[in-house]
Amino acid sequence: MFLLKNIDYLDHNFVHQKNMDILIKDNMIEKIRPSTNDNFDDFFFECNFEHNPEIIDGKNKAVLPGFYNMHSHVPMTLLRGYGEGLSLQDWLFTKIFPFENLLTAEDTYWGTLLGLSEFLASGTVSFSDMYMRIPGIVKAIDEVEIKANLCNAITDFGPGVKFAKTEAYRDEIFLLDYMKSNPSRKIIADAGIHAEYTSYPEQVLQLLEFAVNNNLIIQLHLSETAFEHEECKQRHYGKTPTEYFFDLGVFQQKCILAHGVYVEEKDLKIIQQNDAVLVHNPASNMKLGSGFASVGKWLDFGVTVCIGTDGAASNNDLDILQETRLAALVQKGLKKDPKLLKPEQLLQMITINGANAQGRKNCGLIKEGNAADLVIFDLDTPNMQPVYDLATNIIYSANMKNVYLTMVDGQILYRNGEYKTLDIEKVKFEVNRIKNEKLTQLGL
Numbered sequence: 001m002f003l004l005k006n007i008d009y010l011d012h013n014f015v016h017q018k019n020m021d022i023l024i025k026d027n028m029i030e031k032i033r034p035s036t037n038d039n040f041d042d043f044f045f046e047c048n049f050e051h052n053p054e055i056i057d058g059k060n061k062a063v064l065p066g067f068y069n070m071h072s073h074v075p076m077t078l079l080r081g082y083g084e085g086l087s088l089q090d091w092l093f094t095k096i097f098p099f100e101n102l103l104t105a106e107d108t109y110w111g112t113l114l115g116l117s118e119f120l121a122s123g124t125v126s127f128s129d130m131y132m133r134i135p136g137i138v139k140a141i142d143e144v145e146i147k148a149n150l151c152n153a154i155t156d157f158g159p160g161v162k163f164a165k166t167e168a169y170r171d172e173i174f175l176l177d178y179m180k181s182n183p184s185r186k187i188i189a190d191a192g193i194h195a196e197y198t199s200y201p202e203q204v205l206q207l208l209e210f211a212v213n214n215n216l217i218i219q220l221h222l223s224e225t226a227f228e229h230e231e232c233k234q235r236h237y238g239k240t241p242t243e244y245f246f247d248l249g250v251f252q253q254k255c256i257l258a259h260g261v262y263v264e265e266k267d268l269k270i271i272q273q274n275d276a277v278l279v280h281n282p283a284s285n286m287k288l289g290s291g292f293a294s295v296g297k298w299l300d301f302g303v304t305v306c307i308g309t310d311g312a313a314s315n316n317d318l319d320i321l322q323e324t325r326l327a328a329l330v331q332k333g334l335k336k337d338p339k340l341l342k343p344e345q346l347l348q349m350i351t352i353n354g355a356n357a358q359g360r361k362n363c364g365l366i367k368e369g370n371a372a373d374l375v376i377f378d379l380d381t382p383n384m385q386p387v388y389d390l391a392t393n394i395i396y397s398a399n400m401k402n403v404y405l406t407m408v409d410g411q412i413l414y415r416n417g418e419y420k421t422l423d424i425e426k427v428k429f430e431v432n433r434i435k436n437e438k439l440t441q442l443g444l
C-alpha cells in the first residue's frame with residue numbers, strides 16, 4: 001500500500017490538480033482527495049484496512065497515468081545501430097531479416113529485458129509488440145511485471161504455406177496457453193500480420209479465422225512507405241493496403257495499424273468506420289526516409305491516434321516522451337500550424353487511447369477504481385521550472401531523467417534510477433555477448 005502525499009496530478013480530463021493525496025491499495029487507485037495533515041486515518045478506520053502505507057513525498061512531483069507505447073519490436077534492442085542509412089526495403093531484406101534469422105528465444109529474452117529497462121525509465125507501463133521467438137519475450141515480461149499486448153506476425157511464408165504450420169502460429173498458441181495459466185491479463189495475446197507485402201491473401205484469411213475464433217486484436221504495418229502503398233495497388237487491382245485488408249475482412253477484428261504514412265482519405269474513412277487505431281511512429285518514419293504522416297488529417301476524420309517508437313533499430317531509442325515531443329514538433333512545423341496537437345491531446349494518445357486500444361478496462365487514467373499504472377515526474381530540476389502548465393512541461397521540457405518512479409498494477413518497478421525486477425548490469429553484459437556472437441555468425 002502506498003500513499004502519494006501532497007502530490008500534483010493530471011486528472012481524467014488532463015486538468016492539473018495540485019496538492020492531493022492519492023492512496024494506492026493492492027493494484028488499484030483507492031482514493032484521491034485534497035492533501036490534509038492526516039494520512040487517511042479516518043478512511044482506514046472506516047474501512048478497517050491495515051494502517052501502514054508507504055508514504056511517497058509528493059513535494060515538487062507530479063503523477064501522470066503511465067504511458068502506452070503502441071508499436072514496438074522490443075527485442076530489436078539487439079540490433080540498435082546495426083544497419084544504418086538504408087531505406088525500409090533495403091534495411092529489412094539486406095540487414096534485419098538475416099540477423100533476425102539467427103536469434104534464439106534466449107536472445108529475445110535478453111533483448112526484451114534491455115527494452116523493458118528503457119520503457120520503465122521513460123514511464124512506460126504497457127506496450128503493443130510484434131516479434132518472433134515469443135517464449136523468450138514472455139519470460140522477460142513475466143519477470144519484470146510490465147503490461148504488454150504481444151503477437152508474432154505472419155511474415156512472408158511463401159505461397160501455399162499454411163499459417164498453422166508456422167512459428168508464428170506456435171508462438172500464438174504459446175501466448176494463449178500462457179494467458180490461460182496467468183489470467184491477470186498483464187500479457188494479452190494479439191494476432192499479427194507483418195504487412196501486405198510480406199504476406200499472401202490465403203495466409204491472411206487463415207490468420208483472420210484464428211483471430212476471430214480467439215477474439216484477438218490484430219496488429220499490422222500499413223502504408224508505411226510510398227513504395228509499399230503503390231506496389232500494393234499494382235498487385236491488387238488498384239486497392240490500397242487498407243482496402244485490400246478491408247476486402248479480406250481483417251477489419252472485423254479490432255486493428256492496431258502502425259505507420260499509415262500514405263493512407264488516403266478513403267482509407268481513413270474505412271479506418272474510422274471500423275474503429276481501428278492508427279499508431280504514429282515519427283522517428284522511424286523519418287529515419288528510414290519513409291516520410292511524414294498527416295496526423296492532423298487522421299484526427300479530422302475522427303480516427304483514434306496512438307504513438308509508438310517502433311523498434312530500437314529504426315529509432316534508435318524506446319523513449320515514448322521523446323517520440324511524443326517529436327510528433328508535436330514535426331506536425332506543427334510541417335503543417336505550419338502551431339495549434340495542431342495540444343499537449344493534453346498528445347498525453348491522451350500515450351495514455352487512455354493506448355489502454356482502450358489494447359482492450360484494458362479501468363486503465364490509462366488516474367481516477368479512483370483504476371489500475372495503479374503511474375509515472376511520477378520530478379519537477380525540481382532546471383528544465384522543469386517554472387510550471388505554468390504541467391502538460392506543456394511534460395511534452396516539451398521533460399526527458400527520461402525527470403522520471404522518478406514507474407508503477408504497474410500498484411507495484412514500483414523503477415524508482416530513482418533503480419530497477420526492482422531486473423538486473424540491468426547483467427542485461428547489458430548479456431546483450432553485448434549476443435551482439436558479438438551474431439557478428440561472428442554473420443562473418444562480420
Ligand SMILES: [Zn+2]
Nearest residue numbers: 221258310311
Ligand atoms: Zn514496426
